[in-house]
Amino acid sequence: MLLIDCPFCGPRAEIEFRCGGESHIQRPGPHTHVSDAEWADYLFYRENPKGEHRERWFHSAGCRRWFNAARDTVTHQFRVTYKMGDVCPEAGESAVSEAAPSAVAGGIV
């Protein structure tokens, strides 16, 4: 069972999360200008690397936030986890993390 470092909650067992597959996928639009090939690519085609995979995870039984992770598909090691919307930190950099887990992005409340 993987140990996943949620950027908001810290390391938690895999059973608290749901994997959302490959990350950094832009939804093509506007719909009137998307070719069948582009749309098919968005729906069905995914990278399948032997090595580092940039993917999304959802902390469904915890803070219920989505975040990104760079995970090695061979060793299952997580190199880094980083916030949704951020660029994946390069090897050597660390993800910039928020000060307190209670901070809410976007200032909605």
Add this chain to the structure above:
Amino acid sequence: MSGWRLKTAGRVDRGQSIAFQWAGRTLHGYAGDTLASALMANGVSIIGRSFKYHRPRGLLAAGLEEPNAIIQLETGAVAVPNVKATQIELYEGLVANPVNAKPSLEFDLLAVNSLFKRFIPAAFYYKTFMWPNWHWFEPAIRKAAGLGDAPEGVDPDSYHHRFAHTDIMVVGSGAAGLAAAIAAAKGGEKVLLVEADAELGGGLLSEPSEVEGLTALAWRDRMLAALSDMPNVTVMNRTMAFGFYDHQLVGLCERVTDHQPPSQRSGPRQRLWKVRTKRVILATGAFERPIAFSGNDLPGVMLASAAQTYALRYGVAPGQRVVVATNNDSAYHAAFALHDAGVEVAAIVDSRAKGGDVISGAAERGIRTIMDSAPLKAKGRRRVSGAVLADVADGKARDTIACDTILMSNGWNPAVHLHSQSGGSLAFNSSLEAFLPSKSVQAAVNVGAAAGIFDLDIALASGRAAGQGDDIQAPFPAAVGPTLHFADGDARAAKAWVDFQNDVTAGDVQIAARENFRSVEHLKRYTTLGMASDQGKTSNVTGIHMLSNLLGKPPQAIGTTKFRPPFDPVTIGGFAGRAVGENLMPLAHAAAHASALAVGAKMENYGSWLRPAYFPRAGEDEHAAVAREVLAVRGQVGLFDASPLGKIEVKGPDAAEFLQRVYVNGVRNLKVGRCRYGLMLSEHGIVYDDGVFAKIAEDHFLVGTTSGHAAAIADMLQEWLQCEWTDLKVLVENVTTAWAVMNVAGPKARAVLEAIGTDIDLSRDAFPHMTYREGLVGGVPARIQRVSFSGELSYEVSVPWGYGRALWDAMMQAGAPHGITPFGVEALMALRIEKGFLHVGSDTDGTTMPQDVGFGAAVAKKPDDFVGRRSTMTPEGLRADRRQLVGLETLDTGGAFECGAHIVAADTKGIGATQGWVTSSVQSPTLGRPLAMALVERGTARIGETVQVWNLGKGRPAQIVDPRFYDPAGDRLDG
């Protein structure tokens, strides 16, 4: 000619006699015996019959690597099939039976299989019993195979799951493990020591030599005392580490009550632990290798170290006259232990030219040693009667020594299972002829015999170094002697067993190589070598050696098969834990559950909710109850608990814009206080959910979903907001279980609400159909939507969940003078089919798009993108012949159509090309005739056309119609 109890020796408590049952006979053993040692002490030689050939088998080992002594423990619901006799701690009144032998072990009818042995070698079922149809033979072959019987009845035991964290886990409590645990604990960190056996000490429990100046047992006791004094140490016995998973997670199986008589057990039978640990020290020991000589499966042939364990730990001798065959020093100690306990050792047969220093011990005891020799064949029919020896150089038979026991040792295989499961690699060591752990990829180290370190002093040093976190010095190990291999095609190889439990011989390995199954994974699957419940602990490496010898490829190049958890079998109940019975898929109860039960509701499982299907009165079957309920709703008023209905609050300045992107329908133009029926698609353009959404205030919507999809849709909305449309200012909250909903529906519905009392103006003009109002109902804050799935005047009254049952009760009371009738899901389905209302999942499937269910115009009218829109514009989505939802009327008197019945062209004779199928069907109580809905190719353009429905093997005529059978204009809704 069989085992016997030694006068002294052993750790069994000779003051505590235990009576037990074996194959219907009452026998006696001592506290501290295993079932295996007790059987051996009672002279039981044949313990089982082999899996395929039904050959008589005795004990091969003393521990969990035992392949032969598979027995059926206890009877009835507590029966455990396929347990190893070596793993059962003897308790008073234990009942054990052999398996795979009818009528008895001594006389097994299926031993006739042995006569046909040469026609049923490995993989015979790929080549024979195929013509004319292999299905004929399969049941008989399956019945002849197998060992124990699955228990009858539900497992009465409970199993718990626990999580734990520790700093250092030490697996195994032999010499190296104990040394490692003490050294680790002295560093102050949290240490967890786990041991699969009931007693700690591993090999120390049968070790005759001294350890650091003390007897092995005294040294062990001292270590255990020290460990129990350290507060940072936890010791768990009867706890097997069965799996080493990702990120330092180790799975443990703790057997809590298995060693007690069933009548005395209380509490959980076993606990499954998931332990996250910073470091692991694997002190898992090693398994001795058997020698593959002809007849090596006869009762009386045993591993040398096993005989030593039986003698020194359990006080049992394996036989009267013993020959010890070996290629290394360790078996000499077994010979000495037996000799010193009073057993006659006829000879030590060593395949090496010169033995080690240990050979002087043989001379001192007057034990004959025969060098350069190996066993060729065991003589005997149901028990060893002699050993035929051969010269290692030429393999030719030499002496025959009369004996009733042959002990064998062909070297030792480190137990590398957990190391390999963790991702660690192995390297073949040609001195030891064994696979040793090489690199670890997780924080784990191997010590002692698990690392190929068999010298006791060096093993202790390795444990201490590992405990302190230092590097381990690996010594250069002493080489084992040669192994006599059968030449390819030698018929005697067919009687030399490799995998005892699955009945795989050296001859089978030769067949595999000959037929080009040359990879180690193919060897395994083609012969089933290593696939039995012992997972090849005494056979895998031997098979690899043989394959290496046959192919002329080094064992390193052949490699091992993949190691997978569990290391040793774990009962399935352990993995299930508490998620059994009703706890596996707990069904939620609707708000008025208790009140519904009180009036006789017949409950059913509707997608994770337990809901009333119908409310039968005395003498009513389902059909009659549903018909009565439908007519009551249409004629007077009905009450339905709609609490499971999905409710999601969507609030914020961008709420309307957000929902505009989620729904097929327009949302932005919806006014406050109004409701709209909407469709949600998946990104593949498929109809995913339908429901009513309401604008309850500025920037505040209530999204209704089907009860089954509420949580998934709330998650889906979050996903869009967090991952894609991050600039939208919207809050989403799933409030499904915060609000109970009572649906009062029928011409008298308004009267019932008025009778309860509300401050909401219920008049038709103030509160029209498809609008939303808030206020007090019966003094309780309520949200009401005039929404109708039944097709009658209908109010869905939401109150905070805790008031739900009281609201139901109040409505039943207020509605009594109006003939209020509770109705269930089945009646609701009949009502909505009469109205031609679609039900997602019944009238839609994984291909249905909005244009198929009448939403083509709504999509065309909407300029914006929404989830799934682009997928409706693919060539598949734009096809003119898509199946569309229509109604069907029967044209005969054959009753209602079956759901799934296919529509074919009217003139079809027999079975024809499908044009669609029936999706919903009911014998309408209101209209007194069968009604159906169906997805039919080009359906809407074909309204009026006659077709055929292939229904239960008969073609029946039908007419395609508009599905709005009852009140097509919707007048009843506006009441």
